[in-house]
Amino acid sequence: MSNTDLLKTIExxxxxxxxxxxxxxxxxxxxxxxxxxxxxxxxxETVEHxxxxxxxxxxxxxxxxxxxxxxxxSDQSIEATVxxxxxxxxxxxxxxxxxxxxxxxxxAEIPDLDLCHPWDISPEQAIDIxxxxxxxARAMDQRITNSDGAMLSSYTGSHAYGNSNxxxxxxxxxxxxxxxxxxxxxxxxxxxDGWYTRRRDYRELDDFAEVGREAARxxxxxxxxxxxxxxxxxxxYEAPAAASLFGHFIGAIAGGALYRKSxxxxxxxxxxIFPGFLQIRERPHIKxxxxxxxxxxxxxxxSDRDLVRDGVLMGYILSAYSARKLGMEPTGNAGGVHNLxxxxxxxxxxxxxxxxxxxxxxxxxxxFGVNQVTGxxxxxxxxxxxxxxxxxxxxxxxxVAGNLADMYKNIAGIGTDVDKRGNIQTGSVLIEAMTLAGE
Numbered sequence: 087m088s089n090t091d092l093l094k095t096i097e098x099x100x101x102x103x104x105x106x107x108x109x110x111x112x113x114x115x116x117x118x119x120x121x122x123x124x125x126x127x128x129x130x131e132t133v134e135h136x137x138x139x140x141x142x143x144x145x146x147x148x149x150x151x152x153x154x155x156x157x158x159x160s161d162q163s164i165e166a167t168v169x170x171x172x173x174x175x176x177x178x179x180x181x182x183x184x185x186x187x188x189x190x191x192x193x194a195e196i197p198d199l200d201l202c203h204p205w206d207i208s209p210e211q212a213i214d215i216x217x218x219x220x221x222x223a224r225a226m227d228q229r230i231t232n233s234d235g236a237m238l239s240s241y242t243g244s245h246a247y248g249n250s251n252x253x254x255x256x257x258x259x260x261x262x263x264x265x266x267x268x269x270x271x272x273x274x275x276x277x278x279d280g281w282y283t284r285r286r287d288y289r290e291l292d293d294f295a296e297v298g299r300e301a302a303r304x305x306x307x308x309x310x311x312x313x314x315x316x317x318x319x320x321x322x323y324e325a326p327a328a329a330s331l332f333g334h335f336i337g338a339i340a341g342g343a344l345y346r347k348s349x350x351x352x353x354x355x356x357x358x359i360f361p362g363f364l365q366i367r368e369r370p371h372i373k374x375x376x377x378x379x380x381x382x383x384x385x386x387x388x389s390d391r392d393l394v395r396d397g398v399l400m401g402y403i404l405s406a407y408s409a410r411k412l413g414m415e416p417t418g419n420a421g422g423v424h425n426l427x428x429x430x431x432x433x434x435x436x437x438x439x440x441x442x443x444x445x446x447x448x449x450x451x452x453x454f455g456v457n458q459v460t461g462x463x464x465x466x467x468x469x470x471x472x473x474x475x476x477x478x479x480x481x482x483x484x485x486v487a488g489n490l491a492d493m494y495k496n497i498a499g500i501g502t503d504v505d506k507r508g509n510i511q512t513g514s515v516l517i518e519a520m521t522l523a524g525e
Contacts, residue, residue, distance in 0.1 A: 111171075247381070349458060349459065404419060438516045439477070
């Protein structure tokens, strides 16, 4: 379905809701199609064609709210979905903070962010790319004895949102990726690792064979991994792993955590929580950006803003509902942040390793041992032990622990090796000291 068709569906939903007594309503609709292929050891494992569609309806009967959804766009199904939402609203308690985003916050213009680049690729072509990626990886080193395979995924979709305050808009989008995961063996012990490339525009994907070779390099580098004794050491989170540190930060300044008083960053706006050199910015209008959107999930215009300036927390992540609960203004973040950029310093990863001297380089994290209320942090990790600024040996089966508030204050550097494949973009992060629990 085209975006025009989606907007017509929304118009119809809002009219139906009104006839059923809703005082306000909103609808979110999306469709998409995709292709994914997986190859393992040169053989095709899966070829999948995807066709998706979904409609979510929310209605308000005064301060009572009800929601329902469907994947069936027939007239009968849409009418039943609207009726179900109204029925649910009629049986819920009133919430004084419930309701649509106020009209003055709605996006007046919808900028073209160049998010849609369909890839007209056949299954046969996709299979060839995946095979070439895996073959390049397996040819790198004889210790690559097995493979979890290479996969190509391509998806193109349309999204639209509208509400009874007079807003309706949408956009088309695409995302494409190629990844490879390998298994290497040495002295009877095996290690697993991989690499991937991801872009809105398929023409900007990294060289497929090089993706495989990088997966091989990372897998072989883990061979001979050792355990370490418990100690207090400086730590570097490699860029792909470092993004999770700032994901925890976003979770702690999100409206839901704040109004529930379940965040270690409660009431910290205006306070310095990072070192003075650190800047964190949200840039939702980057052309072709993975996290780019012209408006949020409630129709509010998105805009550039600084979340952290010179280490000071400048604002929160608020939807209309959480803003009302907190007595604040919404921030255009219904649905989360959009392209969070952590400003890099002037040192690459090798420079950070030299600055650290002796310590731990984390390349992979395991588990979810993070307490958002207290900030206590404990996660399984693997990576490399570093001595005199040089990698000494791979390490595994260790745990890194600390408290996020202290970890943020003790950041000593952000690398220039920014990982741009996700919504949170940061270089590697050097933290002055953490507890390493091992043998």
